[in-house]
Amino acid sequence: MTHRWLPRTYLTLVYILLYVPIVVLVVFSFNESRTGYAWEGLSLRWYEALFNNRAMVAAMWNSIWLALSAATVSTVIGALTALALHRYRFRGKKLLNGMLFVVMMSPEIVLAISLLALFLLVGLQLGYVSLLLAHVTFCLPFVVITVMARLSGFDDSLPEAARDLGASDFTMTRTVLIPVIMPALLAGWLLGFTLSLDDVVVSTFVSGPSYEILPLRIYSMVRVGLKPEVNALGTLLLVFSLVMLMLSQWILIRSKR
Amino acid sequence: MLSVRQQPFKTAVLVLVWGWLLFLVLAPNLLVVGASMMTRDPVSFLSLPLNLDAYRQLFDPLYLEVFLHSLFMAAMTTLVCLLIGYPFAWALSRVGKQRQLLLIFLLIVPFWTNSLVRTYALKLILATNGLLNNGLMSLGLIDEPLQLLYTEGAVIVGLVYLLLPFMILPLYSVFDDLKQEVLLASHDLGAGRLSTFIHVIVPLTLPGVLAGVMLVLLPAMGLFFVPDILGGSRHLLVGNVIKNQFLDARNWPFGAAASIVLTVAMAFLMFAHRLSKRRLGEEGP
Numbered sequence: 092m093t094h095r096w097l098p099r100t101y102l103t104l105v106y107i108l109l110y111v112p113i114v115v116l117v118v119f120s121f122n123e124s125r126t127g128y129a130w131e132g133l134s135l136r137w138y139e140a141l142f143n144n145r146a147m148v149a150a151m152w153n154s155i156w157l158a159l160s161a162a163t164v165s166t167v168i169g170a171l172t173a174l175a176l177h178r179y180r181f182r183g184k185k186l187l188n189g190m191l192f193v194v195m196m197s198p199e200i201v202l203a204i205s206l207l208a209l210f211l212l213v214g215l216q217l218g219y220v221s222l223l224l225a226h227v228t229f230c231l232p233f234v235v236i237t238v239m240a241r242l243s244g245f246d247d248s249l250p251e252a253a254r255d256l257g258a259s260d261f262t263m264t265r266t267v268l269i270p271v272i273m274p275a276l277l278a279g280w281l282l283g284f285t286l287s288l289d290d291v292v293v294s295t296f297v298s299g300p301s302y303e304i305l306p307l308r309i310y311s312m313v314r315v316g317l318k319p320e321v322n323a324l325g326t327l328l329l330v331f332s333l334v335m336l337m338l339s340q341w342i343l344i345r346s347k348r
Numbered sequence: 349m350l351s352v353r354q355q356p357f358k359t360a361v362l363v364l365v366w367g368w369l370l371f372l373v374l375a376p377n378l379l380v381v382g383a384s385m386m387t388r389d390p391v392s393f394l395s396l397p398l399n400l401d402a403y404r405q406l407f408d409p410l411y412l413e414v415f416l417h418s419l420f421m422a423a424m425t426t427l428v429c430l431l432i433g434y435p436f437a438w439a440l441s442r443v444g445k446q447r448q449l450l451l452i453f454l455l456i457v458p459f460w461t462n463s464l465v466r467t468y469a470l471k472l473i474l475a476t477n478g479l480l481n482n483g484l485m486s487l488g489l490i491d492e493p494l495q496l497l498y499t500e501g502a503v504i505v506g507l508v509y510l511l512l513p514f515m516i517l518p519l520y521s522v523f524d525d526l527k528q529e530v531l532l533a534s535h536d537l538g539a540g541r542l543s544t545f546i547h548v549i550v551p552l553t554l555p556g557v558l559a560g561v562m563l564v565l566l567p568a569m570g571l572f573f574v575p576d577i578l579g580g581s582r583h584l585l586v587g588n589v590i591k592n593q594f595l596d597a598r599n600w601p602f603g604a605a606a607s608i609v610l611t612v613a614m615a616f617l618m619f620a621h622r623l624s625k626r627r628l629g630e631e632g633p
Contacts, residue, residue, distance in 0.1 A: 098439030102451070105436050109458055112469035112509070115479060119472060172365045179358055187365070190373045196562070197614060198570040200587045201607045204594055205376030208383055208604070228372045261357040289462045291573055292587075296594070306464055313468045314576055322472075325465035332461045340453065 113329065120322035137323040144320065147308060154288060154305035157219065161226035162283035166276055168227065169234025169283075174268060176235070177242045178250070195232040199292040202229060207296045217299030225297045226287045233286065234279035241275035242268075274346030281339035285332055384604035402601035406609065411589065415606075418585045421500060422568035425507040429515035429564050430557065432508070437519035437556075441526070452520070459513050467506050467577050474502055474578070498580035506574040514563035522556030555625045562617040566610060586610060 123134035141147060172191070176184065194202065206228070210221045253263040269276075291306045298307060305324075312318045385398050405411065440451060458466065473479045474496040481493040496502055526549070534544040572587035586606060593603035 098435075098442060101435060102439050102443075105432060106451075106454060109455075109509075109512070112466060112473060113458055113461070115472055116465065116469040168364065168368055171361045175358075175361050175365055179362070181362060183366075187369060190369045193377075194373055196618065198566045198587075198610050200570040200572070200590055201380075201611055202376075204590060204603060204607050205380045206372070207594065208379045208600070209372070209376040212379065224372060228368075231368075259357070260355060264357065285460050289460070291464050292570065295591070306462065309462070309464050309468075310573060310576075313464065313471070321465065321468055325462065325468065328465060329461045333457060336457060336460050 116322055117326045117329065119319070120326040122319070122322075125319065137319045138327075141320045141323045141327075146303070147305075147320070147324070150303045150305045150308040153219075153302055157222055157226065157302075157304060158284045158287040161223055161230060161287040162280045164223065165227040165230035165234050165283045166280040169231050169279060170238050170272060170276055172231070173235045173238035173242060173272075174264065177239060191232040191235055194229060195236075199229070199290075203293040203296040206293070210297060216301070217297060218301040221297045221299070222294060222302060222304065225293050226283075226290065229290070229293060230283035230286050233282050237279040237282065238272050238275045241272050245271055274342050277342045278339040281335050281342075285335050288328070288332075380604045380607060383600050384608050386601050388599050388601050402605035405602050406605055414584055414589055415586060417583070418569050418589075421504055421507070421583065421585065422565050424504050425511065425568040426515075426561055426565045428504065428508045429512050430560065433512060433515035433519050433560065434553075434557075437516050437523050440516070440520050441523035452517075455513050455516060459510075463510055463571075464573060464577075466509065467574055470502075470506055470509060471497065471577060474505070497578060498582075500579070500583050503575050503579040503583045503585075506578045507568045507571065510571065510574065511564045511568060514567070515560035518559035518563065519553065519556045522553045526552055552628070555621060555628060558617070558621040558624050562614070562621055565617070566614050569610060 120137055121133050121135065122130055123136065124131035172187075175181070176187065203225075206221075206225045210217060210224075215221055250263055250267050253267050254260070258266070289306065291310060294304055294306055295310070298304060309321060309324065313321055384402050385400060387397060387399065387401070406415070440448065443451065471478070475481070476493045476495065476497065478497075480496065481490075484490045485493065530548060530552070531544060534548045539547065569585050570587035570590075572585055572591050575583050575585055575588055586609075590603045590606045593599045593606065
């Protein structure tokens with residue numbers, strides 16, 4: 092290749108553009124300045140302000156609790172769905188696949204209003220439960236795909252052997268399949284956790300005043316002007332997501348060896 | 349086939365999975381279809397009789413203008429994503445395998461971080477006395493700050509920033525499958541660079557382009573928080589209209605009808621994507 096430098100320069104340029112806003116956010120979170128535009132010296136005051144903000148800390152715990160539970164429930168149901176799709180023959184398999192595909196592909200706002208309509212129709216009070224049901228639903232297809240990918244690379248003779256030796260379906264799943272899909276379960280769980288923690292669109296519709304979560308708190312803050320605390324919070328969330336993402340990649344890569 | 353009694357585990361799994369999806373995916377979607385054809389009601393949100401008034405309302409000049417404006421911004425977003433993403437995916441598929449993994453990881457990282465926070469970070473840069481204006485002024489390129497925030501451009505920049513990887517990843521996957529031999533063959537058969545691009549590369553990467561368009565165009569009409577933060581009140585998306593109709597104006601039939609239009613658009617794009625893949629399958633080697 093004669094023009095090797097051209098594609099490389101282009102790649103680098105796009106990466107710089109992608110990362111500039113994030114770098115700006117992190118740098119400004121340590122800025123003393125109140126207006127948040129000019130650099131006025133190093134300070135941790137916005138982190139302090141963040142943790143002294145009671146509503147913010149409460150929303151943070153709510154969000155973490157919601158993400159933990161949504162990730163766990165969606166991992167269990169998603170893994171069972173993947174196992175069912177992989178192992179069982181049953182009627183309506185295409186419809187099941189289709190529904191998962193629709194959840195993944197349809198714009199978030201479409202999912203959001205359909206769930207709101209459902210919750211109000213059945214009289215479910217908007218709060219933790221409605222958020223949990225909604226978050227599990229949009230995390231589900233991602234867990235299913237992660238687990239399916241793992242199962243498709245796995246030799247089917249082992250579960251068959253277990254069944255032939257007299258293990259019940261449940262025992263076989265527990266002792267043979269679960270260990271095999273463990274890395275995918277962990278990766279799926281981490282994925283669900285991050286998706287839940289970051290969601291704005293669906294949560295806007297299905298949350299109620301009884302359970303305020305972080306993205307909605309941030310949303311109401313950033314709509315009116317600039318808030319330096321948001322820089323600090325954004326930096327914390329960034330570090331957190333980064334750790335989660337690296338963990339899930341590490342698990343997946345290690346399991347392939 | 350074994351009966352329910354002999355396979356309690358299978359039965360339990362299937363009941364749980366079906367129950368969840370029917371109750372939380374199928375039922376709500378049917379509900380929205382139903383809601384779009386009902387009449388607005390201030391107390392219970394919806395009432396009979398069934399009619400198509402909500403769909404007619406979509407063509408009200410006031411809303412039609414918002415929709416067309418939103419479609420324009422979404423189309424611009426998609427175009428910019430394609431123009432940046434196409435050469436990017438191409439270049440990405442040409443670097444060494446080991447480095448490719450790292451680069452893809454770097455591409456995904458920002459997109460697992462809170463999208464609200466990233467939109468807000470753009471505000472720091474685009475504001476009147478933000479970094480970009482300050483930078484340009486200190487370089488002496490401009491004398492007074494430009495109005496960058498609360499413009500159509502700011503909304504498009506925000507949407508591109510949030511959606512770019514959804515264009516790049518499907519494009520990358522088609523470029524990754526593109527065999528070097530095919531390009532060499534085209535060259536050997538006497539095709540020039542431009543001709544190879546038009547007759548070989550573009551058709552082979554078309555499914556990736558359509559997948560990318562699908563993943564960018566529709567979300568670009570739904571991400572209501574981007575105009576809220578960067579666009580002010582004049583540059584609304586369909587998402588903002590749906591949100592207002594559902595949460596503020598309490599006009600459910602209209603909000604539902606708008607959302608169905610998005611769903612139909614999605615179905616149409618998915619169909620086009622399938623078609624392009626099938627055509628490749630038939631004509632391919």
